[in-house]
Amino acid sequence: MSVKKVAVFVAGSWGTALCQVLADNQHEVVVWTRSEQQAVEINERHTNEKYLPNAVLNPAIRATTSVEDAMKGAYACLIVAPSAALRAVAAQMKQYWHSDMFIVHAVKGFETETLARMSEVLNDELQCGEERIAVLSGPSHAEEVISQCPTTVVIASASLETAAKAQDLFMNDSYFRVYTNSDVVGVELAGALKNIIALGAGLSDGLKFGDNGKAALITRGLAEIVRLGTAMGANPLTFAGLAGVGDLVVTCTSQHSRNWRAGSMIGQGMPIDEVLKQMGMVVEGIRTTKAAHILAEKHDVQMPITEQLYRVLFEQLDPKTAVEKLMGRVRKNEIEDISF
Ligand SMILES: NC(=O)C1=CN([C@@H]2O[C@H](COP(=O)(O)OP(=O)(O)OC[C@H]3O[C@@H](n4cnc5c(N)ncnc54)[C@H](O)[C@@H]3O)[C@@H](O)[C@H]2O)C=CC1
Ligand SMILES: O=C(CO)COP(=O)(O)O
Known part of the structure; x- marks a missing residue:
């Protein structure tokens, strides 16, 4: 598997656990955090005590407060913000987005003001086309993924090529199995x-x-x-x-x-x-x-x-x-x- 850079937004419990999966799969992981303090904690202590207490993070995971730093040269973006913050986070990403990238989201909710689904919000903000978006979902508590408990999820996209590319990034033979689906x-x-x-x-x-x-x-x-x-x-x-x-x-x-x-x-x-x-x-x-x-x-x-x-x-x-x-x-x- 070739090493790919993935920009991750944000370092809550699920975002951090998925950073660990990507880093365990040998990818280059740069996670954007809102606070400098959280970036320092991840970079220097390799922990995220507030969201995943007692977890030891892969030291290869790098945190930054710069959206540009996170996204520059990225092969893909992963967005795991709460549904209420998704549009605001996507808006920050817009100026660094380029059409070669694809985006995977792992957010479970609706935009309550518009009743839009999360991929609709992303497409609306980034204007990237639905074939550039995938959703990762399934039974997957962050606390168990970070402990490498066997976990199986599904990644869906309107483009099976995008779903397959995302499956390649996340899937490993030891604890994280990914199925594809076209039903976003x-x-x-x-x-x-x-x-x-x-x-x-x-x-x-x-x-x-x-x-x-x-x-x-x-x-x-x-x-x-x-x-x-x-x-x-x-x-x-x-x-x-x-x-x-x-x-x-x-x-x-x-x-x-x-x-x-x-x-x-x-x-x-x-x-x-x-x-x-x-x-x-x-x-x-x-x-x-x-x-x-x-x-x-x-x-x-x-x-x-x-x-x-x-x-x-x-x-x-x-x-x-x-x-x-x-x-x-x-x-x-x-x-x-x-x-x-
Ligand atoms: N925790 C889990 O095991 C799983 C969570 N999910 C989904 O992932 C999404 C995120 O959940 P968690 O990571 O669990 O949440 P969390 O509560 O652990 O972390 C939320 C993160 O979002 C950040 N944040 C909050 N408001 C923000 C804003 N306006 N701008 C930028 N960043 C902001 C916080 O600083 C924090 O880093 C949710 O939709 C949840 O349903 C999905 C599968 C598993
Ligand atoms: O979606 C989840 C597990 O798959 C996490 O659920 P909670 O947000 O209720 O912790």
Whole structure:
């Protein structure tokens, strides 16, 4: 494998873990950080204590606060900012972007103001063409990737050539396996929407509602993800894959999940502002619940779990009442109600 330079934006937990994968694969990794202090920590101590405590980073990873330094001569860019910051980060990259590069993003969310998917925001800002964009998604907690636990993800692009180039960069034989897919819409929607269900699963655990209820949330959560996904043009089979069921299961059941943890704290009665303060890291599911609530209305799709979670998060509905509303819904036929 030939050495390629990859510019990474930004050094949160997932960005840092993916830097490590790229550096372990012998690529030249230059990560842009907002703060000089974080760049110094990565360059001199090879750590990122705030976002990945106790991890020892590959010393070949170099951090910089200069966008130009990061992007000059880069073969590809990797963007792993929170969804709320994606447009602003992409705007900074624009003047150093050139048409030989491609961009991989690993962001799970929507732009809440426009309801755009993340690749749409990137294309809008960089005007690079959708064939230059790929999305990396799937069951992949940063804490496990940095420990080299076996992890399998999917990379989707409108261009299979771009997806294959990205697969070459990230895949290795020891702990990081990558599949390609051409269904960008499905992979992006699956990654974003599973965070809503993970918040719900955490809430259910926080209320001590048991494993039966959580399994039902995962299953019926998948049904509503598929409903919205197919209405928005996704391939339903994508939701049975790594970005769909795979990520849904890991996020709803792993204690690494910030969405699950936030839901659990809300279920135990902690106010949302306090939960977010304690987390100190991005909890994408909250913004995504708002976006999905609007998208469900727009596409005339039923998303009862999302709907109840929206009321809990934004209209102060008591979580126990939300569960009663879900349990008391009109009787249905299971198969007729799933649109695979
Ligand atoms: N942590 C994980 O295991 C995984 C996270 N993701 C996704 O990756 C995305 C990023 O999440 P994490 O890395 O976990 O978040 P994080 O909370 O660990 O880090 C966020 C990073 O973004 C930076 N940041 C925040 N606002 C910014 C702004 N306006 N401009 C520039 N930088 C800004 C922060 O300084 C920090 O470095 C999310 O969409 C998340 O869903 C996807 C898969 C796994
Ligand atoms: O997407 C993730 C794992 O695949 C990370 O989920 P959280 O943001 O809930 O930690």
